[in-house]
Amino acid sequence: MNNIGCWNTWGLNSPQKQKAVTEWINKHHLDIVALFETKIAGKNLPSIQTKICHNWHFQTNHPHSSPSPCRIMLGWNPNKYSLVCTHINAQWITCSATHTTGNNAINITFVYGLHSPAERKKLWEYINASSGSFSNQPWVIMGDFNAILSPAYKEGGDRNWYSHSDDFANSIHGAGLIHLPLTGPILSWHNGQQGGHTIQKKLDWAFVNHHLLQKWPSAITHFQPRSTSDHSAMHVQLTTPNPPKKKPFHFLNLWLQREDFPSILASVWDVNIVGNPMHVLHSKLRALKARLKHYHKHNTNHISRRLDKAKEDWTTFQQQLNDNPTSQEIMNQERAAAKLFAQLSREEEYFYKQQSRVQWLQLGDQNTKFFHRSVQHRRSRNTIHSMVDSDGVLHHSQDAMGKIAVDYYQGILSGQSEDGPFDVTGLYPRKISSASQTTLAQPVTNEEIKIAMYAIPDEKAPGPDGFTAKFFKQTWNTTGGDVTRAVQHFFKTSRLPRGMNATKIAMVGWPDEAVVRSSKAFCFVFVFLTCLSRLSV
Incomplete structure (x- = not known):
């Protein structure tokens, strides 16, 4: 230290x-x-x-x-x-x-x-x-x-x-x-x-x-x-950083630009799975996640290192081509190296933009350095260095702080109110009209579900499943049917499988600030967005 x-x-x-x-x-x-x-x-x-x-x-x-x-x-x-x-x-x-x-x-x-x-x-x-x-x-x-x-x-x-x-x-x-x-x-x-x-x-x-x-x-x-x-x-x-822990899966939008991604998606999505629509969607996403983890390890992991290696290879082939300008083989190798370098340059920019959470700056203007520094700044700003437990003891280790956070929210979510039942009717003087109630009770249409999905910002992935909204938007012709059936199933049954209703607690900023983020839980997202759009009509 x-x-x-x-x-x-x-x-x-x-x-x-x-x-x-x-x-x-x-x-x-x-x-x-x-x-x-x-x-x-x-x-x-x-x-x-x-x-x-x-x-x-x-x-x-x-x-x-x-x-x-x-x-x-x-x-x-x-x-x-x-x-x-x-x-x-x-x-x-x-x-x-x-x-x-x-x-x-x-x-x-x-x-x-x-x-x-x-x-x-x-x-x-x-x-x-x-x-x-x-x-x-x-x-x-x-x-x-x-x-x-x-x-x-x-x-x-x-x-x-x-x-x-x-x-x-x-x-x-x-x-x-x-x-x-x-x-x-x-x-x-x-x-x-x-x-x-x-x-x-x-x-x-x-x-x-x-x-x-x-x-x-x-x-x-x-x-x-x-x-x-x-x-x-x-x-x-x-301080010397703690040993890195296993990171949760997060869909990288750069995969959508790769030529081999459609075949990976099809190999998972074309499999016939028996069960209710929620189970089908959850199973396919889980299987796709496993495939993409393996794909990332062998193709897109350590993107900056891969880019540096591609640049070295391209430089080498250019030198060889300079010595043998008529060699067709070297010429092809140099072109292939140049193409790979250009591809990895774009992917690196995609990667750091997504990690930085910067929404206002567009890709394509060589902003990789800016995005990279934004990632560093965000991580530095959001790092929690210490927490105080219920006994007033200060802890610095990641494991101890994790336990404090879990204990705190378990107490909130499982504790009983000392004040007993509370009448909330006076807090909401305005009521939903009968006409609006009738509209809200109508079956959810395919178009409403698609509109709700497309209203979510591209980079957002609300929870542990890690799939961004852009993944569903760009693959809607393949995944849209299963998503739509899953949402409609929820509206009919009001039930969510355990895996779709997981909750993730993320400590953001300082120890006294916390944000509870739901998993993708499509239905909760769509219920809110769909109801909001109906009420605004």
Whole structure:
């Protein structure tokens, strides 16, 4: 685990603040720390550094600061890290930190932005320039930027948004940096005033590049409540990801573009299955899922690796064709390699678009990198790092958090209300008219079912079966009959097989937020959409 901290201490000469910094470092097991606005004169730096962490090494930007007190003081534990400062400026210190175990280096930029927009211009330019240098290396940039990304990160004070206020956001966006999810206070700075004079802002930030998220997808920033400073202390936690668990099946829409997919579908769907329509549909989907899992393993798994290999092969055949331009065999091989590369390029873009859940951007414009980064950002944002059980104990392991979630929802779904029966009639003053009731009671038509299906967004797969709406839309000539009969069977009998009525609990965002998602449960989806369309007529 790597814990990297920074704190605008608003002075560091008093024993009280020195003690607070030492306790913060020890409590959170920090090995690399940057302290801002220390107000320590150069001659006093060695003695105060010893008081904070006796055996640590330190580097400051004191020679570049004006006036003389130190603006940024960087310290690290030499027993854990070997650290080399690569660039020092009045507004930042950039270093390369390598763990003593020999792990790859982490590039870290600690920022303490100057107070005027004009002075911060150099900082924004440096961020954009450095993004290219660190494009293939993990990079964390964190600290007090003295700027906010948008008006939402400010309470009180001047509400105007001036043109220079966009410089920060433009710099972060241009550098392709990702804002890490956080715990603790969002507005990290308080002006110390009361009433109408109170101003709070988020001036302290932590960003990473996509290369770091690939190595530490669970990276998170922890902010502490303010204590001896007007700023919150913060630290970035880089934890080794848990071993990957078996992933549930999820239909990949790229399969629909493959020439061999219709034959796979037909080999399953043409099998005669005896039973009620619900059983028939569920059995065919289960059989198709098994076929597609095997197909994915041998044809579309590790799509980016396959693309890289295809590009290498194409390059090789081009070189061979250059040496033997009249060889028909090499010419055919080069054309086949080019075709495969083009196909895999499209499939990779399809794959990452579906994983990213980005709905507004269309395929075909070489957006693979954007989709890939969106996937990383979404996974980082949705990762849950800890949960508190009913006894108030904090747990970090995946198994423990899973048990807490299951126990919580089992208690909700199986518990008895202490208030007894509750009369809900007063909650719904408006009633469905007799005419609407008659309309709703009519048998569901084939056309209504098809309209309901086509109203579901392509990428949506509401539950454990993993089949997207696009699968059914594009294969409707084959699957539509079984889907229609299954839905109509439900309307007649009001019964669902166990496999069609499974429920999946997905924890989204922070531990206090949860979404209960039903399985495909076609009937529930169609009942809602069909009834809604009938009532709107």
